[in-house]
Structure formats: structure tokens, C-alpha cells
Amino acid sequence: MNPRLLKEVKSVRMLLGLVVLQGVLSGILIIFQAYDLADIVNRVYLDHQGFVHVEHTIWSLLVIIIARALLTLFGETGALSLATKIQARLRLQLSQRILDAGPLYVNREQTGELVNTVIKGVEDLEPYLARYIPQVAITGLVPTIILIEAFVKDWITGVILLVTIPLIPFFMILIGRQAESKTQKQWEMLSRLSAHFLDVLQGLTTLKLLGQSGHQAQGIERASDEFRRATMASLRIAFLSALVLEMLASLSMAMVAVGIGLRLIPGLISFQTSFFLLVLVPEFYLPWRMLGTRFHDGLNGMEAAKRIFQILDAPPLAESHGTVRLEDVDHPLVFDQVSFRYEDREQSAIEDIRAVVHPHERIAIVGPSGAGKSTLLSLVMGFAQPSQGTIRLGTISLQNLDLLWWRQQISFLTQNPYIFSGTLRDNLLMANPKASEDQLEYALEMSGAMEFVKMLPQGLDTYIDEKGRGLSGGQKQRLAMARAFLKDAPIVLMDEPTANLDPETESILWQYLEKLLENRTALVVAHRLSTARRLDKIWVMNQGRLVQQGTLRELETSHGLYHELTRAYRASSQEGLYAALSQHAKTL
Ligand SMILES: Nc1ncnc2c1ncn2[C@@H]1O[C@H](COP(=O)(O)OP(=O)(O)OP(=O)(O)O)[C@@H](O)[C@H]1O
Numbered sequence: 001m002n003p004r005l006l007k008e009v010k011s012v013r014m015l016l017g018l019v020v021l022q023g024v025l026s027g028i029l030i031i032f033q034a035y036d037l038a039d040i041v042n043r044v045y046l047d048h049q050g051f052v053h054v055e056h057t058i059w060s061l062l063v064i065i066i067a068r069a070l071l072t073l074f075g076e077t078g079a080l081s082l083a084t085k086i087q088a089r090l091r092l093q094l095s096q097r098i099l100d101a102g103p104l105y106v107n108r109e110q111t112g113e114l115v116n117t118v119i120k121g122v123e124d125l126e127p128y129l130a131r132y133i134p135q136v137a138i139t140g141l142v143p144t145i146i147l148i149e150a151f152v153k154d155w156i157t158g159v160i161l162l163v164t165i166p167l168i169p170f171f172m173i174l175i176g177r178q179a180e181s182k183t184q185k186q187w188e189m190l191s192r193l194s195a196h197f198l199d200v201l202q203g204l205t206t207l208k209l210l211g212q213s214g215h216q217a218q219g220i221e222r223a224s225d226e227f228r229r230a231t232m233a234s235l236r237i238a239f240l241s242a243l244v245l246e247m248l249a250s251l252s253m254a255m256v257a258v259g260i261g262l263r264l265i266p267g268l269i270s271f272q273t274s275f276f277l278l279v280l281v282p283e284f285y286l287p288w289r290m291l292g293t294r295f296h297d298g299l300n301g302m303e304a305a306k307r308i309f310q311i312l313d314a315p316p317l318a319e320s321h322g323t324v325r326l327e328d329v330d331h332p333l334v335f336d337q338v339s340f341r342y343e344d345r346e347q348s349a350i351e352d353i354r355a356v357v358h359p360h361e362r363i364a365i366v367g368p369s370g371a372g373k374s375t376l377l378s379l380v381m382g383f384a385q386p387s388q389g390t391i392r393l394g395t396i397s398l399q400n401l402d403l404l405w406w407r408q409q410i411s412f413l414t415q416n417p418y419i420f421s422g423t424l425r426d427n428l429l430m431a432n433p434k435a436s437e438d439q440l441e442y443a444l445e446m447s448g449a450m451e452f453v454k455m456l457p458q459g460l461d462t463y464i465d466e467k468g469r470g471l472s473g474g475q476k477q478r479l480a481m482a483r484a485f486l487k488d489a490p491i492v493l494m495d496e497p498t499a500n501l502d503p504e505t506e507s508i509l510w511q512y513l514e515k516l517l518e519n520r521t522a523l524v525v526a527h528r529l530s531t532a533r534r535l536d537k538i539w540v541m542n543q544g545r546l547v548q549q550g551t552l553r554e555l556e557t558s559h560g561l562y563h564e565l566t567r568a569y570r571a572s573s574q575e576g577l578y579a580a581l582s583q584h585a586k587t588l
Contacts, residue, residue, distance in 0.1 A: 002305045004309040004312070004313065005305045005309070008089065008090065012082050015078055015081065015082045015085070016082055016137075019075055019078040019134045020138060022074055022078065023075060023134060023135075023138035023141070024138065024141045024142060024145070025071055026068050026071045026075070026142075027145055027146065027287075029068050030068075031146065031149050033064045033068070034279040034280040034283070036057050036064065037061065037276075038273075038276035039057050039272065040054050040058065041272075042271055042275065079129075080126075082129060082134075083129035083130035087122050087125055087126065090308060090312075091118065091122050093312055094122070094308065094311060094312065095118065097311060097312055098118075098311070101314075102383040103378070103383055104342075104378055105314075111195070112197060112198030112199065113191040113192075115198065116191050117191070117304065117308060117311060120190070120194075121304030121307055122304070124300040124301045124304045125301040125305060125308075126301070127297040127298045127301055128298030128299075128300075128302055129298075129301065131294040131298060132291075132294040132295060132297065133298075135290055135291050135294045136291065138287055139290075143165065143284050143287055143288065146161075146280060146283060147165075149280070150280065150281075153273050153276065153277060154260075154269060156259055156263075157256050157277050157281070160255050160256050160259055161281070164251075164252035165252075165285075168249070169288070171244050172241070172291070172292055172295065175240060175241040178237050179241065179295075179296060179299055180303075182230065182234035182237050183234050183299040183300060185230045185233070185234075186227070186233075186300070187300065187303040187304065187307070188230075190227055191307075192223055192227075193223040193224055193226075196223050197220060200213075200216045200219075200220065238296035241295075241296060242292065245288065245292040246289065249289055253281050253285065256277065256281045257281075260277060322398075322401045322403065324396055324400045325401070325402050326401075328490070329359070329491060329521070330359045330490075331393050331394030331396075332357065332394065333357040333391065333392070333491075333521065334392040334394075335353045335354060335355045335356070335391055336389050336391070337352055337353070337354055337390075338352070338353040338379065338386045338388070338389040338390070338391055339353070339386060339388040339389055339544075340386050340387050340388075349375040349544055350375055350376055350386070350544045351544035351545045352389070352545065353376065353389070353545070353546045354546070355539065357521060357523065358521075360519055360520065361537060362517050362520075362521070362524065362535040363536065363537045363538070363539055364525075364531060364532035364534075364535040364537070365524065365526065365538075365539045365541055366529070366539070366541070367541035367542050368542060370543075371541040371542050371544065372543075372544040373495075373525040373541055376541070377493050377495060377523060377525065380410075380493060380523065381407065381410060381412065382398060382401075382406060382407065393406075408489065409491050410492070410493055411431075411489040411491070411492045411493070412492075412493045413484060413494040414495045415495055415496060415497060415499050416476075416500070417476050417477060417479065418468075419468025419471060419476055419479060421464065422463070423458075423460065423463055423464065424459075424460045424461070425440070425461060427479060428440060428460070428479065428483055428486055429486075431484070431486040432486040432488070435486050442485070443482040443485035443486040446481075446482070446512065446515060446516070447478045447482040447485055448508065448509070448511075448512045449478035449479055449481070449482045452478070473505075474501055477497050478512070481497075481509075481512055481516060484516055485516060489520075490521060491520065491522070491523075492516060492517060492522040493523050493524075494513075494525065496525050496526055496527045496531055497509070498510065498528075499528065510534065522535070529566065532552075533552055536551065537549065537550065537551055538551075538552060538555055540555075540560075540561050542561075547561055548560045548562055550562075
């Protein structure tokens with residue numbers, strides 16, 4: 001068993017103990033049941049005794065049957081509650097883990113596959129935890145008790161049982177190995193199918209415009225066909241296993257029956273003992289047969305457990321666990337030889353950045369695609385730790401700061417702000433749950449969102465669908481800005497929030513953004529030169545390095561990269577800016 005899952009199971013060992021105890025008690029009752037049954041048949045058919053003589057045995061049989069039914073009921077409930085307890089805890093741990101790991105981790109993983117693991121994977125654990133695990137313990141105990149009883153009653157039957165039983169686990173292991181690899185394949189195929197489907201959903205607009213939706217439908221069909229084949233292959237193994245177990249158990253039972261029959265005719269064994277043994281022997285093999293079936297039912301869970309613990313135990317993308325909280329953030333933000341490399345990349349995304357952001361200074365970061373601008377912001381937000389060097393607030397390394405506190409000091413505006421399903425009010429209050437109605441109104445006014453919120457039928461209580469469907473890009477940006485005003489954090493990070501908007505909306509929004517940036521420290525990834533010009537200083541990045549920095553005037557008068565950029569920008573479009581930047585950087 002997966003050692004990590006074992007640890008989880010151990011945490012509910014009391015419950016597991018009760019479930020196994022129920023199985024064992026039920027097994028012991030089977031012996032009494034067989035005994036009563038044999039006694040009744042013996043008295044009525046062989047000794048021709050009347051009802052009065054067997055009445056108490058019939059009552060005893062009835063009590064045993066009812067007791068076994070009750071035990072089964074308790075056992076089932078206990079096993080299910082054992083499984084749901086572990087499942088609930090794993091679901092919580094997984095979501096916590098994914099939330100803690102942050103956006104860089106989620107970007108790295110395939111979202112569809114993650115969803116599949118958290119939802120279906122955890123669900124698949126139920127048959128494994130509730131049925132297979134208790135059955136392992138029951139299979140170890142019940143046949144042993146029956147075996148001892150068989151030896152006591154008739155040692156020849158005992159020997160036959162003892163000799164035939166190892167064949168069953170032997171074949172189970174043999175077939176089990178095959179089944180495991182087939183189930184692994186089945187799980188991979190399902191994950192691929194989920195990931196593919198989610199990919200298609202998220203990229204539907206692009207696919208439609210590229211005329212690729214038909215092609216993708218074929219892709220889904222292919223993935224689904226592969227999944228079907230993998231499922232059939234694992235089902236074939238499960239059927240084969242059931243067949244082999246059934247055959248082995250039947251053959252063994254036949255051997256016992258022949259052995260008893262041969263001795264019954266010459267009177268070497270009594271009828272009652274023979275009947276008792278014949279009723280009992282199938283119960284000896286039953287736990288093994290059930291173990292086989294439950295093993296196959298639980299295989300998906302075993303496979304899912306591997307992936308679940310892979311996620312839970314993956315090295316964190318380095319959330320820090322510092323505890324330092326400062327009075328305020330009016331200290332320089334120092335980048336001291338900062339480098340960062342993504343785990344699966346050879347080249348560093350950030351290379352030896354040395355710079356200082358003074359309090360209330362507003363920095364524009366420019367550079368071509370892939371220069372490392374977003375990664376730099378991620379490092380500041382603590383989504384990952386530098387591979388080398390440190391980022392410090394004054395003298396304190398970000399790693400030593402209490403991350404929760406640090407993130408409270410930061411507002412982040414992106415190109416595509418996320419609006420959660422819920423009311424507009426819910427969305428705004430996320431930034432400051434204690435905000436008063438006045439503060440909400442102020443934030444809406446300051447971000448220019450009031451105008452359109454007023455027009456909505458239910459104002460702030462209007463329900464917004466997933467991802468802010470029904471709102472324009474500019475409206476979403478205004479709401480994001482309102483969140484930033486509400487949060488009132490002293491540091492603002494932006495990944496140029498107006499980059500996707502038309503020039504007119506952009507210039508209106510900037511009137512509000514400038515108010516937001518007043519008296520705050522800001523790092524703004526600028527995709528437009530006009531944005532860069534609005535801020536105090538400009539950092540020019542290329543291939544992870546900070547290749548130039550200074551005020552607009554300094555950069556314009558120096559014969560550096562920025563000079564090239566502005567020339568290119570004036571000569572053509574913003575694409576020209578970045579093309580020139582890349583070209584220039586290569587010659588540096
Ligand atoms: N999650 C990730 N895993 C692995 N590599 C990544 C990841 N995110 C970014 N990178 C790589 O790191 C480098 C820097 O990327 P980054 O997104 O920081 O650049 P950028 O300057 O913000 O680009 P853009 O302007 O296109 O957003 C790139 O080479 C990119 O491929």
C-alpha cells in the first residue's frame with residue numbers, strides 16, 4: 001500500500017479496527033451458523049426428531065442470521081465513514097496545497113489533469129479505502145479461524161484447505177501486477193482526456209477563429225477512444241482474475257467434497273461433521289474471492305493515490321514561512337543579485353537583477369516577450385523564491401516576512417482581471433471584507449466604475465457569472481481598480497492593465513490609475529511606451545537581465561538601448577519597439 005495513504009489510514013485506525021472486528025465477528029458467527037444448520041439437518045433427516053427438539057437451534061440460527069445482518073450494516077456504515085473521512089481530509093489538503101503553491105505551480109501543471117485528480121481521483125479512493133483495505137485484514141483473519149475449526153473437526157479437510165489456499169494469493173499477485181499497469185494506463189488516458197477537453201473549452205475562441213474546432217473534436221474522439229481501449233484492457237484483466245479465482249475456489253471445494261464423500265460412505269466421518277464442513281468450506285474461500293474483486297474495484301483508487309500524494313509531496317514552489325511583520329513598508333525594495341530559474345527550464349528566467357525601488361517610486365518595466373517581467377512580479381509577490389540572491393524590504397529578506405502580511409501590502413492589477421461568480425459587492429469586498437458602504441462608493445467613484453454599476457438593474461447586488469461574463473474588458477478593469485482602492489495597499493504591481501483596451505478607454509483609465517499610483521510604490525510592466533513615460537523610472541529588461549535603468553530623461557539622453565527603442569517606436573508600432581529591443585540586446 002502507498003505508505004502515505006497508510007499514514008492517512010492510521011489516523012482512523014479506531015474506525016478501521018471496528019470495521020475489521022465486525023468482519024471477524026461475522027466470520028466467527030458463520031461457524032456457529034454452519035454448526036446449527038448441520039445440527040438441524042442431522043436431527044430432522046437422520047434422527048427423525050420433531051420440531052420441538054430443534055426449536056432452540058432454529059431460534060439460535062435466526063439470532064445468528066439477524067446478528068450477521070446487523071454486523072454487515074454497521075460494517076458498511078463504518079467502512080464508508082472511514083473512507084469519507086480520509087477523502088474529505090485529502091480534498092482539503094489538495095486544495096490547500098494548490099492554493100498555497102500559487103499560480104506559478106498551477107501554470108506549470110495541466111489544469112484539467114489537476115481537476116481530474118482532485119475530483120475523480122479522490123472519489124476513486126472510496127472503494128479502495130472502504131472495501132479493499134478492511135477486506136485485506138478480514139482475509140487475513142477469517143479463513144485462519146475457519147482453518148483452525150476445520151482442523152479441530154477433521155484434520156484431512158484442514159490439510160486440503162491449507163494446501164490449496166496459497167494458490168489463490170499466488171495467482172492474485174500474478175494477475176494483480178498486470179492489472180496495476182493496465183489501470184495506470186487507464187488513469188493516464190482519463191487525465192489526458194480531461195486535460196484535452198479543458199484545453200479545448202478554454203481556447204474555444206482561438207480554435208474557432210483558426211478553423212480548428214473540427215480537428216480538436218477529432219482529438220477528443222481519439223483521446224476518448226484510447227481511454228475506452230485502456231478501460232476494456234483493465235476490465236478484461238478483472239474478468240480474468242474473477243474467473244481464475246472462481247475456478248481455483250471451486251476446484252478446492254470439490255477436492256474437500258470428494259475427500260469427505262469417500263469417507264462418509266464407509267462411515268469414517270459422521271454426517272453432521274461432513275455437512276458442517278461442506279457448509280463452512282465455501283466461507284473459507286469467500287474472503288479471498290472478495291479480496292480479488294475488491295482489489296480490482298480499488299485499483300483506480302490506488303493509481304489515484306499515487307498522483308494525489310505526488311501533488312501533496314511535491315517540493316513547494318517555495319512559499320516562504322517567515323513571520324516578520326513591519327510597522328510599515330516605507331523601506332526600499334532591494335533586488336540583490338536576484339536570479340530565478342523555473343524547475344523545468346535550463347535557462348534562468350531572471351538573471352542577476354540588481355536594483356532598488358525607493359518608497360513611493362513608480363517604476364515601469366519594459367522588455368520583449370519572455371524577458372522575465374511577469375516572473376519578476378511573481379517573485380515580489382512571493383509566489384516563488386529567487387534561486388539565487390535576495391529581495392529585501394529594507395534589511396529584511398522577503399523570505400523572512402510573513403507572506404500573508406506582505407501580500408496585504410500589495411495590490412496587483414493584471415491584463416485580465418478575474419471576476420468571480422457572485423455579486424459585484426462580493427467581488428469588491430474580497431479586497432476588504434470590512435469595507436463600509438461609503439468606502440465601496442468611494443472606490444467605485446475613484447475607479448470610474450460607478451457610472452456603469454449604477455446602470456445595472458440591481459447595482460452592486462447584480463450577480464455576475466463565472467469570469468465576469470457580461471462585463472466589458474474596461475468594466476472589469478475598473479472593478480479591479482476599485483478592488484485596489486478598497487484594499488488601499490501601499491505597493492501596487494501591474495501587468496499593464498490597459499494593454500488589451502482601445503486607446504480611448506486606455507487614456508480614460510489612466511486618469512484613474514494615476515490617482516491609484518499617487519503616493520504609492522509601484523512596479524508596472526509596460527507594454528506601451530506611452531505607459532512607461534508616465535512613471536518615474538524605467539527598467540529595461542531582456543533575456544532575464546536588467547539591461548538599463550534610469551529616469552525618462554536619463555534614458556533619452558544616454559545612447560543606450562532605450563534610445564534605440566524610442567526611435568523604433570516612433571518609426572513604427574509597438575511591435576517595432578520590441579523587435580528593436582531584441583535586436584539591440586543581441587548585439588550587447
Ligand atoms: N510557469 C512557467 N514555467 C516555466 N517557464 C516559465 C513559466 N512562466 C514563464 N516561463 C519562462 O520564463 C521566461 C520569462 O517569462 P515571463 O513570463 O516572466 O516573461 P515576460 O517578460 O513577462 O513575457 P510577456 O511580456 O510575454 O508576458 C520565459 O522564457 C518563459 O518561457
